[in-house]
Amino acid sequence: MPIDAARAVSAEPRTTTLTWHHKDVQLYHLGIGAGVPATDPAELRYTLESALHVLPSFATVAGGGMAIAEGLSAPGVDVDLFAVLHAGQSVEVHRPLPTGGEAVHTSRVEAVHDKGKAAVLVLRTDAADADGPLWTCRTRMYVRGEGGFGGERGPTERTEAPGRAPDAVVDRPTREDLPLLYRLSGDWNPLHADPEFARLVGFDRPILHGLCTYGIALKAVVDTLLDGEVARVRSYTARFSGVAYPGETLRVRMWREEGRRVRVTVGAVERDEAPVLTDTVVEHD
Template identity: 45%
Template sequence: MAINPSAVGSTSAPTESSWTTKDSLLYAVGIGGGTNDLAFTTENSMNVDQRAYPTQAVVLGDASGAFANIGSFNPAMLVHGEQAIVLHRELPVEGTVFTVGEVTAVWDKGSGAVVEVTSRSSTADGEALFDKVMSVFIRGEGGFGGERGPSGPRNAAPEGVAPDEEVTLATREDQALIYRLSGDRNPLHSDPGFAQLAGFDRPILHGLCTYGFTGRALLDRLCDGDPSRFRSMEGRFTSPVFPGEPLTIRMWRSGADAALFTTHGGDDRVVLDAGRVSFDPA
């Protein structure tokens, strides 16, 4: 097995994908939306128009074809490293997009390889709707002599400075069973036996579910709950989360249109860091 560093710059064929209002409702409850979030969790409440959470972009637009170009590896050795989204306008509650994925980096970290894939999703008339950048770390695939890539802190939260905003959200014991219905059926998040084989005593929560919970908090505290103001979000996964564990999101404003953030598990360990969000000022 070997990673192919020359894959950088290669692209996938355009992929068409669609979602419905029901998909948007399911995603909303999958990231903890409830009776206080009827604009996102219902489609027929009186005087309330349905809207989509900005982070729903992570489950829309198929760019998996880009990974066909990076060489062969054991998928069990792959972990999600970082995730970023950019919204060019408010995400509709239903729609169709055409997505092209591009391998934008392959880095040699010695103990493993980091592969970055950037995808761009547009409507049928060519209007850009959202972009995503994801990186994965593939254990055991480093040492091929490539560039190491960037290192060191990025979007580091201020040390010793109290956050401007802090919110704690509860996750359910069955949170992963709800979230998996938005597309990621990996048994690591549902099958206790499979989770034990992977070294966990029980199934863990999807990293992108933690990302969605974090996005809910950012939307509420920084955008007054208005998804049309939400522009971008990025962060790095640092520790697994177990369903039922509370998540605390801390935010430090950096000007009128951006903030840094971290997300912490129930024991206050950092589970998502290097966080930055941008938004339109009120």
């Protein structure tokens, strides 16, 4: 079997060094739609180096976003990339992320779950600099055709949205060229730029990066419910339940919950709010 679960989980972690600069942070923020209106002080915190703060989801692309590539090339993992879907993502930040720096990045396959017709790889990455831990990311990759090996199914991550009106709803239009800008942060998958490749994998046109939508949603929560203070975010998790197309409007619905949590859903307005992100939670101070 292409995935040897026992070998993948028991393999030694791999360690590399990440570096980033303020322009990498600015490029990431622009790639998730920040900077509109361009002179708005609230937006300048994402785009102007003298006022810059770092949205925690930047951790998914810092240093070029190597977590997925490292996980899919780990010992015991040999899969067809056409069978791989990014199923979910979480980020836990241990302190506010600096606008530039160098960090030791450690990655490993934390778990392999058997979903019957598919396997789910859970890839864990930790980053730390000279001052200590910075973030922990978990990336969940759904690999079609690789289940049925007798492993544990793993925990369910599906939850229902609250049965009441959301506390806030915001619409975030996306530009048609947004994935062309976002991919400059390190995700060069042609699915997001090449129409012919998109058709080969079953889409009539390129789709928006899931992690781009992920960043858009977190920024909406920070700007709407957290007073624009990125340092208040402690963790953020989401399931990629559908796709978004460049040029669509994303409707972000938010519910405040006990325990300093915000429940979130994201849907595509032009397709009757077809689900894009579900089972999404932001924990904050």
